[in-house]
Amino acid sequence: AQQSEQILSVTGLRRSFGGVRAVDGIDFEVNRGEFVSIIGPNGSGKSTTINLVSGVLRPDSGRILLRGSAVRHGSPEDAAEAGIARTFQNGRVFGNLTVAENVEVGLHTTLGAARPFRSLVRYPVLRWVPILAELALALLPTPKVRAEREILRAEVDSGLARFGERLSPRAGDPAYTLSYANRRRTEIARALALDPVLLLLDEPAAGMNQSETAEVGRQLAELKANGQTIILVEHKLELVNQLSDRVIVMDEGSIIAVGTPEQVQADEKVIEAYLGR
Ligand code: ADP
Numbered sequence: 353a354q355q356s357e358q359i360l361s362v363t364g365l366r367r368s369f370g371g372v373r374a375v376d377g378i379d380f381e382v383n384r385g386e387f388v389s390i391i392g393p394n395g396s397g398k399s400t401t402i403n404l405v406s407g408v409l410r411p412d413s414g415r416i417l418l419r420g421s422a423v424r425h426g427s428p429e430d431a432a433e434a435g436i437a438r439t440f441q442n443g444r445v446f447g448n449l450t451v452a453e454n455v456e457v458g459l460h461t462t463l464g465a466a467r468p469f470r471s472l473v474r475y476p477v478l479r480w481v482p483i484l485a486e487l488a489l490a491l492l493p494t495p496k497v498r499a500e501r502e503i504l505r506a507e508v509d510s511g512l513a514r515f516g517e518r519l520s521p522r523a524g525d526p527a528y529t530l531s532y533a534n535r536r537r538t539e540i541a542r543a544l545a546l547d548p549v550l551l552l553l554d555e556p557a558a559g560m561n562q563s564e565t566a567e568v569g570r571q572l573a574e575l576k577a578n579g580q581t582i583i584l585v586e587h588k589l590e591l592v593n594q595l596s597d598r599v600i601v602m603d604e605g606s607i608i609a610v611g612t613p614e615q616v617q618a619d620e621k622v623i624e625a626y627l628g629r
Pocket residue numbers: 369372373374392393394395396397398399400401
């Protein structure tokens with residue numbers, strides 16, 4: 353048997369919004385190369401869990417360890433530097449930036465030239481400032497900037513290429529000209545460009561039709577085959593069933609079942625949670 357290395361360890365994680373206990377003390381681990389899905393009814397705390405692990409939200413209490421080291425809470429940049437990349441439930445691409453620039457945005461947290469502007473990534477309106485700074489620097493290239501641009505270009509290309517042939521031909525097009533499915537692919541390519549230790553996907557197939565969903569499934573299967581460690585939040589059970597080594601079921605902020613897709617779908621508590629709404 354393969355020896356399993358723990359990538360993520362979450363203990364006693366809690367986060368409330370006003371009186372709502374969105375995540376009410378959960379514990380789970382993810383091992384290297386594992387594909388773990390989180391399912392549960394609407395409002396059960398799935399996105400909040402992803403937001404906590406990726407540093408978008410600060411926990412009220414609890415511990416998040418990535419390869420044994422504490423992830424600094426409340427900062428997506430620090431989570432990204434630690435090796436955690438994510439996509440958002442509602443998709444976030446910048447319409448006026450090209451596909452390649454959108455992928456590049458994901459890399460500015462790791463490159464030295466953009467580091468002074470790094471904190472701006474926090475503010476939606478200012479997110480593109482690091483890119484403009486990067487372009488301005490490129491006009492008077494020092495050897496260091498030139499070397500960093502080389503690395504950047506290679507990483508952007510690999511981010512695009514790793515998500516199939518659909519994006520590479522569109523690299524120079526503004527994102528607003530893309531189909532919905534391609535915008536979501538762009539977002540995944542951006543996350544992949546970071547070469548993350550852990551990839552978090554929040555409903556990557558939301559709003560996609562059946563053939564687009566199946567294609568996302570194939571691409572995720574390929575990532576899994578390459579050994580990428582993944583946490584998937586998804587409503588579409590065909591994806592969950594096809595891909596998951598393990599499924600975590602949440603309801604009202606708690607984990608109510610963990611097991612293989614077959615195990616959790618036969619679980620009384622899970623059936624009740626879904627039928628009870
Ligand atoms: P899921 O992704 O499983 O549908 P969420 O994690 O988005 O669930 O939400 C869990 C609960 O926390 C819901 O009751 C939701 O309304 C609440 N919630 C989530 N985010 C916020 C927020 N930023 N402010 C207030 N309430 C929130």
